[in-house]
Amino acid sequence: MNKYTLHISGTHCASCKILIEDDLSELNFVKSSSVNLKDKTLKVEIASNELPEELVRIINNKIQSRGYTVSTEMTLEKNQGGDVIWKALPIGLGFLIMFFWLQKSGILNFGIGGQITPVTSFIIGLIASVSSCLALVGGLVLSLSAKMSQDNISDTKPFLLFHSGRLISFAILGGVLGLIGSAFNVSFTLTSILGIIASLVMLLLGLNLVGAMTKSKFTLPSGLFDFFRKIEHKSFTPLLLGFATFFLPCGFTQSMQISALSSGSFLSGFLLMFAFALGTLPMLLLLSFGSTSFARGKHALVFFKAAGIVVIGLGLFSLLAGLAGLGIIPPLFNI
Amino acid sequence: MNRTASIIITVALVIVISIMLFVQPKSSPGLAKIDTAQNVEIRESVQYVTINAKGGYSPKVSTAKANIPTKLIVKTNGTYDCSSSLVIRSIGYQKVLPQTGEEIIDLGSPQTGTLQGLCSMGMYNFVVNFN
Numbered sequence: 001m002n003k004y005t006l007h008i009s010g011t012h013c014a015s016c017k018i019l020i021e022d023d024l025s026e027l028n029f030v031k032s033s034s035v036n037l038k039d040k041t042l043k044v045e046i047a048s049n050e051l052p053e054e055l056v057r058i059i060n061n062k063i064q065s066r067g068y069t070v071s072t073e074m075t076l077e078k079n080q081g082g083d084v085i086w087k088a089l090p091i092g093l094g095f096l097i098m099f100f101w102l103q104k105s106g107i108l109n110f111g112i113g114g115q116i117t118p119v120t121s122f123i124i125g126l127i128a129s130v131s132s133c134l135a136l137v138g139g140l141v142l143s144l145s146a147k148m149s150q151d152n153i154s155d156t157k158p159f160l161l162f163h164s165g166r167l168i169s170f171a172i173l174g175g176v177l178g179l180i181g182s183a184f185n186v187s188f189t190l191t192s193i194l195g196i197i198a199s200l201v202m203l204l205l206g207l208n209l210v211g212a213m214t215k216s217k218f219t220l221p222s223g224l225f226d227f228f229r230k231i232e233h234k235s236f237t238p239l240l241l242g243f244a245t246f247f248l249p250c251g252f253t254q255s256m257q258i259s260a261l262s263s264g265s266f267l268s269g270f271l272l273m274f275a276f277a278l279g280t281l282p283m284l285l286l287l288s289f290g291s292t293s294f295a296r297g298k299h300a301l302v303f304f305k306a307a308g309i310v311v312i313g314l315g316l317f318s319l320l321a322g323l324a325g326l327g328i329i330p331p332l333f334n335i
Numbered sequence: 336m337n338r339t340a341s342i343i344i345t346v347a348l349v350i351v352i353s354i355m356l357f358v359q360p361k362s363s364p365g366l367a368k369i370d371t372a373q374n375v376e377i378r379e380s381v382q383y384v385t386i387n388a389k390g391g392y393s394p395k396v397s398t399a400k401a402n403i404p405t406k407l408i409v410k411t412n413g414t415y416d417c418s419s420s421l422v423i424r425s426i427g428y429q430k431v432l433p434q435t436g437e438e439i440i441d442l443g444s445p446q447t448g449t450l451q452g453l454c455s456m457g458m459y460n461f462v463v464n465f466n
Contacts (some may be wrong), residue, residue, distance in 0.1 A: 073369050083338065086338050086341040086342065086345070087341060089341065089345045089348075090344045090345050090348060091342055093345060093348035093352065094348065095351065096352060097348060097351055097352055097355070100352065100353065100355045100356065104355060113457060115433075124415050127415070128415075132416070132417060132456065132458055133417075134455075136456075142434040188420065188422055188429045188455045191455065192350060192455065192456075192457075195456065249417075249452060249455050249456045250417070250456065251415065251416045251417025251418065251420050251455065251456060252415050252416060252417075254414045254417075254419070254420045254431050254455065255414070255419045255420070255431060256415075257431070258431045258433075258434075259434070292364055315351075317356075317458075319457075320457075321457035322456065322457055323457070324453065324457035324458075324460070325422065325453055325454070325455055325456055325457030326457075327424040327453075331451075331453060331457060331458075331460040
């Protein structure tokens with residue numbers, strides 16, 4: 001029986017401990033293992049006589065695909081982290097510039113005249129998914145999926161639930177709008193407040209992704225942390241989030257809601273909003289599944305930080321715009 | 336990547352973003368004047384201020400006379416973006432405009448000051464100055 005203490009790097013989340021210990025328990029010569037996240041050490045007890053170097057090689061084979069590395073010596077991870085953020089900053093800012101340039105270019109402003117059919121509303125959905133609405137809905141999707149991948153919840157179920165929840169609720173609410181006609185009006189103030197809440201969530205998740213929270217030893221209040229944990233694990237929460245995106249402030253969504261209102265029947269409203277949501281789907285799928293696949297690649301660390309920067313930028317933009325929309329601050333942007 | 340190079344690129348990108356977001360695009364000043372002159376007219380002692388809403392509002396700044404009956408006309412033409420959901424806080428107005436059409440908003444006889452219109456998400460805006 002031999003005991004070793006190894007140094008481990010890449011442990012960015014609380015669940016990493018469990019994942020690593022699970023992985024190691026699959027190795028039949030490992031009697032027990034325990035990860036100490038604070039000291040970044042791994043204590044292993046093995047039943048065979050491997051040399052430490054050999055042990056390190058075997059363990060790395062097992063866990064390196066998840067982004068963890070063990071070594072017999074302490075690595076200077078602090079320094080690495082500093083380099084990663086400087087790689088991530090230009091990437092994140094580059095994406096933000098592309099996004100704002102797209103908004104300014106006027107490419108998205110071509111008109112679709114005439115009667116709204118499910119086909120035209122699908123096209124409007126495609127446009128909406130790269131418009132300024134992306135700042136809110138897309139930013140939210142990106143921050144949640146990146147955060148979930150960072151916490152190593154490799155399950156795709158929450159994403160599927162979110163997207164199907166979104167499709168179903170758009171269709172059903174569209175149908176209801178068509179049924180009740182003009183009696184219904186979503187309050188602008190309500191949508192603005194929802195938008196501000198969503199942008200605050202994005203800012204928090206963005207800061208968390210960049211790692212500003214752990215570095216400055218500022219952590220989320222435990223209640224809020226538990227809340228996020230629940231979001232990540234319960235299956236009705238992604239469904240509910242998908243539903244809530246119907247009410248997020250987005251000009252395209254609002255004008256489609258009006259079209260559904262004036263469409264005159266449940267079925268036509270249902271089809272219009274369903275086609276619209278379907279149009280927004282490709283971009284949102286790309287965001288959520290793109291981020292999970294990046295998160296498993298070897299550039300995961302850069303990806304998380306770059307995504308965090310994009311999310312912070314979009315969150316700030318939506319927050320300031322939302323506050324201006326409520327008349328709390330003067331409008332700042334000239335997009 | 337070299338750290339110094341990254342820092343320089345980062346600073347440059349931040350400057351580009353700030354310019355994109357905060358600097359008013361300089362469409363030639365002469366053009367803006369014609370715009371302003373054309374979008375305010377007085378017919379039968381009622382002043383009409385016309386604003387086009389599509390991918391933002393134009394003209395962004397208009398100048399009109401104060402203390403005469405005034406109507407604001409917001410024109411949409413296949414507008415689906417945020418500019419179709421118009422909010423004018425000072426008169427408590429908020430409505431999702433029809434995708435194509437003209438919305439006439441009665442402003443009464445506005446006093447000297449500015450009237451600000453916004454889209455519901457807050458990233459498009461226009462101002463009418465009453466003198």
